[in-house]
Amino acid sequence: MSYRTVQGKFWKDKKVRKLSSNEKLIFAYFITAPTAHYSGLYYVPKSVIHGETGLSEKVVDKALEKLEKFGIVKYDNDTEEVLVLNMAKHQVKSPQQIKGVETHFRNDVESSELIQLFIMKNNTLGIVYDIPNREGIDRVPIGYTIEDETPPIIPPKTDEEIAKIKRGYGDEGVCKLTNNEYKKLVEKFGEADAKARIQNLENYVLSKGKRYKSHYSTILMWYDKDEKNKLKADKDYKTTTLF
DSSP, X not given: OOOOOOOGGGGGOHHHHTSOHHXXXXXXXXXXXXXXXXXXXXXXXXXXXXXXXXXXXXXXXXXXXXXXXXXXXXXXXXXXXXXXXXXXXXXXXXXXXXXXXXXXXXXXXXXXXHHHHHHHHOGGGOOOOEEEOXXXXXXXXXXXXXXXOOOOOOOOOOHHHHHTOEEEESTTSOEXXXXXXXXXXXHHHOHHHHHHHHHXXXXXXXXXXXXXXXXXXXXXXXXXXXXHHHHHHHHHHHHHHXX
């Protein structure tokens, strides 16, 4: 489970005080959501926001519009990712967290627009994220500042890169799967059973502190092991009943 800091003065912030109750709820949700990343940039479909806050989709859309107007968040409808603009300023404090942000951007985030916006807002962190320079020849790290120049554009990820992005599944988002891996599990086990197997793995990881290179492969391995144990038990039962 990850933790985020919410300061007491949050509720006295001038922008927050101008928000409606629903807008405050959505803002607080973006900071404290189970799948929220401490960088403030992460995947969260509107259907999930609606389901976890209990607000209607219409209310969620209206609240997002207001939060964007106030410069509090930016939402990418194409990738279903949100950026809480000042979240990293309060959450990212250590070199380990900075490296975590870099890894998160490379492996989990699809929206080049939101990554670029994050860098512009947090250039003092020195986040290293390779992008082409204006001539498209050399590659330079984002994190520098160039006065009176337009920031370079981050190229969109290729289809192959997007296919490799793993999202968090399970109640705490611990199990990491690509969209294709999740679809394969649903095709093999059915959606309810696939979700149950994902949750079982998450519970085991959280309770034992185990780490697996591939959560997808682990779920399949556990299934194969269960099937072999069932066959062995059935064979032992038949052998016992014959004598």
